[in-house]
Amino acid sequence: MAGVRALHERAVELAGIQPGQTVVDVGCGTGNLSFAVLAAQPSARVTGLDPDRDALHRAAHKARRRSLALTLVQGYADRIPAEDASLDHVVSSLALHHVDDDGRIAFARDALRALRPGGTVTIVDFGGPASNVEDVGHPTHRHGHSPVHALRHLTRLMRSRVAHSPVVTRNHGNGIVTLLTDAGFRDAREVAHTDHRFGRVTFVQATHTP
Numbered sequence: 001m002a003g004v005r006a007l008h009e010r011a012v013e014l015a016g017i018q019p020g021q022t023v024v025d026v027g028c029g030t031g032n033l034s035f036a037v038l039a040a041q042p043s044a045r046v047t048g049l050d051p052d053r054d055a056l057h058r059a060a061h062k063a064r065r066r067s068l069a070l071t072l073v074q075g076y077a078d079r080i081p082a083e084d085a086s087l088d089h090v091v092s093s094l095a096l097h098h099v100d101d102d103g104r105i106a107f108a109r110d111a112l113r114a115l116r117p118g119g120t121v122t123i124v125d126f127g128g129p130a131s132n133v134e135d136v137g138h139p140t141h142r143h144g145h146s147p148v149h150a151l152r153h154l155t156r157l158m159r160s161r162v163a164h165s166p167v168v169t170r171n172h173g174n175g176i177v178t179l180l181t182d183a184g185f186r187d188a189r190e191v192a193h194t195d196h197r198f199g200r201v202t203f204v205q206a207t208h209t210p
């Protein structure tokens, strides 16, 4: 089962970022996906976007401590801080399910606006085909008081809550692929998936082909 760092590394690998390319990390939080980009491609020019001022402060602190150049912008997914057709990559990890319906649609359109022809968007988030089938189950009497079984039950509970949460529901099935296709990306597709301890994680990618 993949941890969050492995999700970030896989997303960066799938994005295929080249030296000097421009990247915006949407919903960057404390910057871990941005740092994974910079670890793989130190000359990339990376901007992290997030509405949470505290998370951005922590990201800035981490960047200073690691002597990494990371631009941070406070804002929402619906307005990507970049000129038209200027970006090589838009990346986003575990953030889209936080964004409401209008915000998601605006994000997908704005990603298309900001990407240069040939630029790519790479999204990793809970969801994808059959991601809504988690069930909680019950701890057995025999194991109910064992810490290991209690932890397993808690994990199952979290998986079920993630799978059935109204915000993640929008990512089920082809939710993210459809979102990008409707915005005008022609080749949006799931390029990988994995199992995180809180549920199925999908990697969706699309290219700006004018």
Ligand SMILES: C[S@@+](CC[C@H](N)C(=O)[O-])C[C@H]1O[C@@H](n2cnc3c(N)ncnc32)[C@H](O)[C@@H]1O
Binding pocket: 004, 026, 027, 028, 029, 030, 031, 032, 033, 049, 050, 051, 052, 055, 075, 076, 077, 078, 092, 093, 094, 095, 096, 098, 099, 100, 103
């Ligand atoms: C679970 S964190 C993921 C952080 C980081 N991308 C990672 O993978 O470690 C979700 C992030 O989405 C951000 N977020 C919530 N609503 C957003 C919106 N409308 N636009 C952009 N980011 C948003 C939150 O502030 C939070 O930092």
